[in-house]
Amino acid sequence: MIYAQPTFLPAGDRYVLIEFGNEMNLDLNFMAQGLASAVRQAAIPGIIETAPCFASLLVHYDPEILTLSQTADLLGGLAASLGRSDDIELSSRLFYLPALYLDPWTRECVEDYCARIAKKVPDPELLVQENGLDGVDHLVRLHSSSEYWVASLGFWPGLPFLMPLDPRARLTAPKYNPPRTNTPQGAIGLGGAANSIYPVATPGGYQIFARTPVPIWDATGTRRGFDGALCLFRPGDRIRFVPVTRDEYDAVEAQVNENRYEVTVVEYQKFVVRDYKAWCEKLPGKRA
Amino acid sequence: MIEIVKAGLETSIQDYPGRIGYWNQGFPPSGPMDSWSFRMANILVGNAPGAAGLECQFLGPTLGFQQDTVVAITGADMRPTLDGIALPLWQSVAVRAGQVLALGAARLGARAYIAIAGGIANPERLGSRSTFHKAGVGGIDGHAVKAGQVLPVFDGTGTAGLVVPEALRPEIRTDRRWEIEVCAGPNDDWIDAAGQERFLSSDWKLSAKSDRTGFRLEGPEWTFAEKAINKPKEHGSLPSNIIDHGYPLGAINLAGQTPIILVNDGPSMGGFINPYTVPSAAFWKLGQAKPGEIFRFRQVSVEEAQDMARAIKARCVAGNLVTL
Numbered sequence: 001m002i003y004a005q006p007t008f009l010p011a012g013d014r015y016v017l018i019e020f021g022n023e024m025n026l027d028l029n030f031m032a033q034g035l036a037s038a039v040r041q042a043a044i045p046g047i048i049e050t051a052p053c054f055a056s057l058l059v060h061y062d063p064e065i066l067t068l069s070q071t072a073d074l075l076g077g078l079a080a081s082l083g084r085s086d087d088i089e090l091s092s093r094l095f096y097l098p099a100l101y102l103d104p105w106t107r108e109c110v111e112d113y114c115a116r117i118a119k120k121v122p123d124p125e126l127l128v129q130e131n132g133l134d135g136v137d138h139l140v141r142l143h144s145s146s147e148y149w150v151a152s153l154g155f156w157p158g159l160p161f162l163m164p165l166d167p168r169a170r171l172t173a174p175k176y177n178p179p180r181t182n183t184p185q186g187a188i189g190l191g192g193a194a195n196s197i198y199p200v201a202t203p204g205g206y207q208i209f210a211r212t213p214v215p216i217w218d219a220t221g222t223r224r225g226f227d228g229a230l231c232l233f234r235p236g237d238r239i240r241f242v243p244v245t246r247d248e249y250d251a252v253e254a255q256v257n258e259n260r261y262e263v264t265v266v267e268y269q270k271f272v273v274r275d276y277k278a279w280c281e282k283l284p285g286k287r288a
Numbered sequence: 289m290i291e292i293v294k295a296g297l298e299t300s301i302q303d304y305p306g307r308i309g310y311w312n313q314g315f316p317p318s319g320p321m322d323s324w325s326f327r328m329a330n331i332l333v334g335n336a337p338g339a340a341g342l343e344c345q346f347l348g349p350t351l352g353f354q355q356d357t358v359v360a361i362t363g364a365d366m367r368p369t370l371d372g373i374a375l376p377l378w379q380s381v382a383v384r385a386g387q388v389l390a391l392g393a394a395r396l397g398a399r400a401y402i403a404i405a406g407g408i409a410n411p412e413r414l415g416s417r418s419t420f421h422k423a424g425v426g427g428i429d430g431h432a433v434k435a436g437q438v439l440p441v442f443d444g445t446g447t448a449g450l451v452v453p454e455a456l457r458p459e460i461r462t463d464r465r466w467e468i469e470v471c472a473g474p475n476d477d478w479i480d481a482a483g484q485e486r487f488l489s490s491d492w493k494l495s496a497k498s499d500r501t502g503f504r505l506e507g508p509e510w511t512f513a514e515k516a517i518n519k520p521k522e523h524g525s526l527p528s529n530i531i532d533h534g535y536p537l538g539a540i541n542l543a544g545q546t547p548i549i550l551v552n553d554g555p556s557m558g559g560f561i562n563p564y565t566v567p568s569a570a571f572w573k574l575g576q577a578k579p580g581e582i583f584r585f586r587q588v589s590v591e592e593a594q595d596m597a598r599a600i601k602a603r604c605v606a607g608n609l610v611t612l
Contacts, residue, residue: 001520009473009474009475010471010472010473010474010590011471011473011474011536011539011562011565012471012473012536012537012538012539012565012566012567012568012590012593013471013567013568013569013590013593013594013596013597014536014537014567014568014594015536015537015565017473017474017533017534017536019533022519022520022523022531023520023522023531024522024531036312048308048309049308049309049310049311049312050311050312051311051312051534051556051557052312052534053531053532053533053534053557054531054532054533055531055533056531056533056534057534058311058533058534058535058536058557060308060311060536063594063597063598064598067591067594068590068591152312152532152534152557153312153313153314153556154314154532154534154555154556154557154558155314155555155556155557155558156314156423157310157313157314157315157423157425158313158314159314161532192522192524193522194532200423219423219424219425219430221413221414229313230313230315230413230414230425231313231314234312234313235312
């Protein structure tokens with residue numbers, strides 16, 4: 001459900017957690033990001049930073065400047081001024097990432113897991129089964145058909161939690177049990193209703209079925225396209241996966257290795273929630 | 289310049305308050321776990337309280353000095369020596385070029401801090417010199433220091449012979465038992481009344497499987513409120529599962545039945561509840577506790593926790609130091 005009023009939960013001496021509801025719903029994330037954006041613009045002395053998640057916003061404040069109740073009052077006022085989520089407009093960039101679907105590296109990783117840890121249905125086939133698709137080609141078509149919304153970043157610096165903006169591309173999948181001990185860097189995965197990209201080789205629990213050669217994390221902060229940041233994405237960005245052949249994948253990887261790859265990105269535009277919802281309403285063939 | 293002769297177990301460059309402002313990209317602040325001792329070390333050598341220094345964990349390093357300077361060592365007692373002669377803690381000391389400072393295993397406490405006049409001058413990453421080992425960010429090449437490395441140091445103006453009065457130092461426990469303050473929330477209402485009572489009245493042992501990302505605790509089972517059991521299925525199947533949300537630093541994060549205190553290098557978000565949060569003023573105790581030691585938690589209000597942090601900050605100022 002979406003709460004009538006956001007709930008303020010104290011979290012120690014310098015944080016407050018604001019919950020907008022208790023379900024996985026893009027609308028709740030728009031509210032969290034809308035409030036984060038409003039807080040940034042208001043530049044309130046004593047509010048240090050915020051971190052949006054699916055349905056909530058964590059706020060870090062300075063108790064030397066603001067009390068808990070002052071912080072809650074200020075944020076409550078800002079949240080009320082945002083109005084309905086329809087009225088929220090968010091700054092958003094659109095990234096085009098080449099992706100080799102059904103790639104050899106994620107397949108090898110799954111086969112290794114089956115051999116060493118636990119037998120399971122290979123990840124692409126499991127996604128087909130779980131979502132009643134016509135086969136792995138259908139999975140590739142459907143997965144690459146939507147833009148993905150960066151709902152939040154976490155777990156690892158720069159790791160994006162993604163939700164498809166086209167409701168017809170919503171897929172679900174169970175997570176690995178037990179988790180994998182390794183995942184190739186750049187693997188694209190899905191667990192529960194969330195998609196993600198693994199910034200570096202890490203353990204993981206999402207079903208994996210594609211890989212991008214484009215780094216989304218750079219500890220040196222010197223890569224092209226990162227503007228000195230260490231992570232490619234910020235909350236509120238969008239990603240479109242562009243299916244490529246193995247040759248195209250290898251060509252991009254070679255450019256990346258020589259640090260001459262230019263990330264394809266449409267710079268900041270306004271994402272208007274009202275327009276997005278109107279578009280969703282008109283879509284034919286929505287998946288339940 | 290200072291040469292790392294021996295690295296110790298995990299000696300890392302940290303500054304205070306660390307890498308702030310990147311929580312929404314998944315970066316923790318890092319920084320010293322016992323920021324009380326850390327700040328005191330800095331003011332002893334004439335630095336700003338947050339200047340970059342060394343955190344030494346369990347077993348300290350051996351450092352060779354290539355310049356005259358002033359240093360101070362605080363926090364855990366690792367029996368420091370200068371050219372083999374014992375050095376006092378909580379005091380600024382003159383060091384000559386060519387001398388060797390050696391720290392051993394911690395006799396009392398877990399983390400010692402070494403401040404050098406001027407502060408360590410490694411490059412800033414995202415506004416901080418702190419080391420975040422897990423992702424290889426900050427410090428020198430992103431990790432704990434290694435033998436053979438040379439640390440650059442800013443020019444400083446330290447004075448030898450300054451002392452932190454005993455009453456202004458954190459009191460590291462000698463009986464291996466710690467009383468740690470906690471604030472209720474954000475998810476205390478997911479635990480039933482018996483579970484809340486049990487949390488506050490039980491002994492919790494600090495597990496050896498603890499590091500700068502999280503402190504695991506061993507203790508009794510948790511019991512849950514109705515809210516944790518009957519909930520929309522997107523929260524997940526375990527009572528302690530919740531829709532992924534932001535984690536406050538200090539959260540007592542309940543992964544299944546295992547509470548993990550999320551500390552300086554901890555994750556920014558995840559799908560487990562945080563029934564309690566350790567406030568910043570109690571972090572120094574976490575920093576000085578060794579695996580196997582026992583925690584008892586005492587609930588305080590948010591306002592009390594904020595007052596405690598203010599009191600520590602008021603102690604960590606140069607005007608409070610005395611001369612030998």
